[in-house]
Amino acid sequence: MNGSKVTSTIKDEQLIERRRNQMIKGAVTLFKEKGFHRTTTREIAKASGFSIGTLYEYIRTKEDVLFLVCDSIYEKVKARMEAAFSNENASLDHLVQAVRAYYLLMDEMQDEVVIMYQEMKSLSKEAQEYVMQKEKAMVTMLEQLLEDSIPHRLKQRDISLIANNIFIQGQMWGFRRWMLQKEFTIASYTERQVAFLLAGLGLGDGLRAAGC
Amino acid sequence: MNGSKVTSTIKDEQLIERRRNQMIKGAVTLFKEKGFHRTTTREIAKASGFSIGTLYEYIRTKEDVLFLVCDSIYEKVKARMEAAFSNENASLDHLVQAVRAYYLLMDEMQDEVVIMYQEMKSLSKEAQEYVMQKEKAMVTMLEQLLEDSIPHRLKQRDISLIANNIFIQGQMWGFRRWMLQKEFTIASYTERQVAFLLAGLGLGDGLRAAGC
Amino acid sequence: MNGSKVTSTIKDEQLIERRRNQMIKGAVTLFKEKGFHRTTTREIAKASGFSIGTLYEYIRTKEDVLFLVCDSIYEKVKARMEAAFSNENASLDHLVQAVRAYYLLMDEMQDEVVIMYQEMKSLSKEAQEYVMQKEKAMVTMLEQLLEDSIPHRLKQRDISLIANNIFIQGQMWGFRRWMLQKEFTIASYTERQVAFLLAGLGLGDGLRAAGC
Amino acid sequence: MNGSKVTSTIKDEQLIERRRNQMIKGAVTLFKEKGFHRTTTREIAKASGFSIGTLYEYIRTKEDVLFLVCDSIYEKVKARMEAAFSNENASLDHLVQAVRAYYLLMDEMQDEVVIMYQEMKSLSKEAQEYVMQKEKAMVTMLEQLLEDSIPHRLKQRDISLIANNIFIQGQMWGFRRWMLQKEFTIASYTERQVAFLLAGLGLGDGLRAAGC
DNA sequence: CATGAATGAGCCTTCATTCAT
DNA sequence: GATGAATGAAGGCTCATTCAT
Incomplete structure (x- = not known):
């Protein structure tokens, strides 16, 4: 559609x-x-x-082109996320795999993400709303993933916050490439973010031990 | 200047x-x-x-106006950060205070942050470079803060990553307000991010205990 | 044709x-x-x-459509006028009947008349010529009518003038509807124009007596 | 203005x-x-x-140009009519002089009249309204002239009708030049229209006597 | 005969920039 | 130093017309 x-x-x-x-x-x-x-x-x-x-x-309208572009980007990202997040066996391992897949996807779609960040405001209010809904849906997918995969219970707000953090950290890999990609490869970036995430959740080995 | x-x-x-x-x-x-x-x-x-x-x-040139605007935003943010980060007595508490101040600052300067995110690409390559340097300097300030304030040693890379995370989480508060500001106030957002940061550093009480 | x-x-x-x-x-x-x-x-x-x-x-050509439209309008008007003017028994009474019929026709074809007035200039010179011929023919019909129906002799020029006046007064009923149709119905308009016409010809009871 | x-x-x-x-x-x-x-x-x-x-x-807007043109035409016509109609000594003679002046004016402004007839519909509804008001005002001037100059009383409706007739007969001199100006000069056209008008009012010598 | 996708010349309008006063 | 009228390149969009299917 x-x-x-x-x-x-x-x-x-x-x-x-x-x-x-x-x-x-x-x-x-x-x-x-x-x-x-x-x-x-x-x-x-x-x-x-x-x-x-x-x-x-x-x-x-020219703006229609932008809308089509934005919409197609979201559609693509969403499809890929859905594929990666399919949680037959929800486990901590599945969480890690899924987050890794997400970062990899963001690496692939760097340019598209940059476009979204910079041009979304050129859409009409209505179209912006539409596109924001889609973005919200993706964050919700991450929330669901967290909820399903983490053994202990987290407050809804914390889930929401962490999902947001993961989401934007992925996007930033592309948007702030000029800074991040001097120090990291997508592999090492993913690795450290995951380690930090698990540590934050009280689940990893902590940052000190997690040798790169 | x-x-x-x-x-x-x-x-x-x-x-x-x-x-x-x-x-x-x-x-x-x-x-x-x-x-x-x-x-x-x-x-x-x-x-x-x-x-x-x-x-x-x-x-x-019209672009000069944009440059002036961007430059002034960075100048302002930088000045405020310097004031907040002045580390006479580097301690974990100081870190927490500084990060809180940073989030508060980002709350104040939401609109300016949005402008930076969306319009920076309209600057000339040269001006972009100049502005990126300033942004890099700010992240470095955060890195310094972390380095000075955390008791145990962290790998440089991890410091860099965490500094980046803090930095963009602050910016996102304004940029993604349509999503975040429905669930959080700047106070609660700051609170949870700090808790999560400390947990990730193996320093906090963990997320479970950190009642809101 | x-x-x-x-x-x-x-x-x-x-x-x-x-x-x-x-x-x-x-x-x-x-x-x-x-x-x-x-x-x-x-x-x-x-x-x-x-x-x-x-x-x-x-x-x-698009212009062909306009030509077709104009032509069909004239054809229609002409046919109707011919029917109304058929002068087996030319008399003053017949004149009055015919003029009345003409005004009624103009009332029916208001929109078409407006189109003619406003769009004719968009036709090619050649097509304009063609259409003007048709209009001329209609005025001639009115002239003939006058000539046949008025007892005393009129100068050709006067006949021509009066025919023209009748002709355009009919068209104006539609073209200036925003003004005329506030004060008149087609019946009263016809009535007064006919009275005035007869008065001008020295045949009516004059305007004073001609109570509405 | x-x-x-x-x-x-x-x-x-x-x-x-x-x-x-x-x-x-x-x-x-x-x-x-x-x-x-x-x-x-x-x-x-x-x-x-x-x-x-x-x-x-x-x-x-391009339409503004058309409006400006239309407005200026009406302004000009109105000014000239006002000058010609100034009725210090309202008399039948004054009526005749004024009508003559009007026809002469219409002769001068033929092209402008044609523009008005053909392009007015390209104006916005609002502008059309405005322009129609002006036209109405001019007809009113003619009505006033008639009222002041004719010895006997006429019904308001008849005055209105006759004013309209005069008005459009003047405009038609330009708009239908391809027809009228083959048979008439502006002088002869004026002459006969005036004669016919007076006859219609029961004031002239009738058309028969009015040798050209 | 009918269809409708493709074309591109051309139109209205905006706006960054200049320069005479 | 300040002003604002003038400029024209450039952009978004329309629409009459054609032609392969």
């Missing part, structure tokens, strides 16, 4: 899907490079492989 | 200082509201209390 | 006739509402009940 | 006045030639003698 909120003059639904994927792909590249505002609709059309007229058959 | 990298046609240095402060104040309000790109130079001039012609006597 | 000057790729003459009638009907509605320039070809196609591709099988 | 409803970024009121007059002059020429819709803002700017940027300092 990708981008079902964006109207199109085209009738063929499959074509819409295909063209919009072209569009998103082209736009992501451009947004990464120059940001939403510095990218022109003509550039988007060109990068998507069609004319400006055709572009506007599939969207109504 | 506010914005010494930005050229002006005016000779009187004090006047420059005064005018630029007007400018920054006006611009921050506008950037908060509509972002850098959607704000026009005319609006900035008006909000600053002088004409568009005068505006351009004190800057060379 | 509807629109015989407009080319079509279709062979079947009857189909052309049918499709064009659909087109005219749809277009008139739209032109009334938003004028020729603000109406798109897509809208015309939709209102006509077929696709944009099909539309262009029956016309060559 | 010309065009006081149209906003401008320029502060100097006199400059606004001057520039707008340039604009109106340029626009009238273009609208005459190609109509409002087929005229581009760039053409208007060029014909006005300034750049497109400057044009938009004095208006907000």
Whole structure:
């Protein structure tokens, strides 16, 4: 149901899907490079492989492109998280595996995350709301994961806080790459964050012993 | 030394200082509201209390305004952090006080933080570099604080990681307010983050006991 | 002979006739509402009940639609006037009846008249000429009517003038409805115009006596 | 108070006045030639003698230009009518003189009248209302003239009707020039209309005697 | 015959920047 | 030093028209 909120003059639904994927792909590249505002609709059309007229058959506004991009990013992240979090056997080990998978995913999607952070405010209030819901849903997934995997009980608020921390620490790996990626690889970053998380939960061996 | 990298046609240095402060104040309000790109130079001039012609006597480019704004934000944050971190008597308690002060500061400067996150990429590569240096310096202050205040030794990397975590958790309080500020007040957010930090360092009472 | 000057790729003459009638009907509605320039070809196609591709099988240019519309309006008005003016027994009474019928017709075709007044200039010079001929023919019909029905002789010029006056007074009923239709009904408007006409011709009872 | 409803970024009121007059002059020429819709803002700017940027300092919308044009036409016509109708000594003779002056005026302003007839519908509902008020005021002036100048009493409705007739007969001289101006000069047109008017009022010598 | 996706010229409008006063 | 009118490049978007299916 990708981008079902964006109207199109085209009738063929499959074509819409295909063209919009072209569009998103082209736009992501451009947004990464120059940001939403510095990218022109003509550039988007060109990068998507069609004319400006055709572009506007599939969207109504330049902002629609941004929405489509954001939506597709979330959709992708969500799908991957769901796959990684499927908790047949909820255990501490599963928690660690899932968090690792999440950090790995954030490593893969660095550019997309940067786009989200910088351009979301260019969406309409309504679209922002929509996108925030999706982000909220992802944090909730992390909360669920924690709840299911930790032996002792935590206050809801603490679960919520920790889920948030994990979530943004993952995003920051990409957003603050200029700082973090000088000192860490994604592997070592993941490793230490997990160790610190477990320590915080009173479950790990503590930071001192956790030799890298 | 506010914005010494930005050229002006005016000779009187004090006047420059005064005018630029007007400018920054006006611009921050506008950037908060509509972002850098959607704000026009005319609006900035008006909000600053002088004409568009005068505006351009004190800057060379619209981007200069953004730089001035970013620079002033960092200057302000840095000054406040320095005041709060002054470590005559480094102790665990001092660490806790300092971190609390930092979170409080981030609460005060929410809007400014949001501007930084969203508009930094609109600066020139050079200006971005400059601003990143300042951010790096702040993280370093946190690292120093940790190093000085924690009884046992931590690996440099872990210090760096934890400093980063604290730093961004503070920024996220403002940036993700739509999510966090529904569940927490700045007091409770600070409280739990500190508790979790200490637990992670193997120093607190753990999360279970730390009743809110 | 509807629109015989407009080319079509279709062979079947009857189909052309049918499709064009659909087109005219749809277009008139739209032109009334938003004028020729603000109406798109897509809208015309939709209102006509077929696709944009099909539309262009029956016309060559958007302007063709306007021409078809104008032509059909004149055809219709002309037919109705001919019916009303058929002068087996030319008499003053017949004149009055015919003029009344004309005003009634103009009342019915208000919207169409407005379209003619406002959009005719969007036709090509050539098409304008064609349409003006038709309008001229109608005025001539009125002239003939006057000539046949008035007992005494009038100078040709006066006949021409009076025919013109009647003609435009009819059109104005629709075109200036916002003014006239606040004060008059079509019945009272007709009534007074006829009285005034007869008075001008030295045939009526004068305006004073002609109680409404 | 010309065009006081149209906003401008320029502060100097006199400059606004001057520039707008340039604009109106340029626009009238273009609208005459190609109509409002087929005229581009760039053409208007060029014909006005300034750049497109400057044009938009004095208006907000292309439609504003049309409004300014319409308003100025009415203003001009109104002023001239007021001058011609000043009724120190209301008499039949004065009526005839005034009507003659009106027809002469309409002859002078043919192109402007055509513009009004064809483009008024392109104005916003609000602006149309405004412009219609002005037109109504002019008809009222004619009514007043009739009332003051005719010896015997006429019903209000008849006055209104006759005023309207005179008004549109004047406008039609320009709008239907392709027809009328083949048979008449403005002098002869005026002559016969006046004769017919007087006859209708039961005041002239009738049409038969009124040799041309 | 009918359809509708594709095209791109062209339009209106904005806004950073300059410079004469 | 301050002002604000002038500039024009550039951007978002529309829509008449075509043509392969």
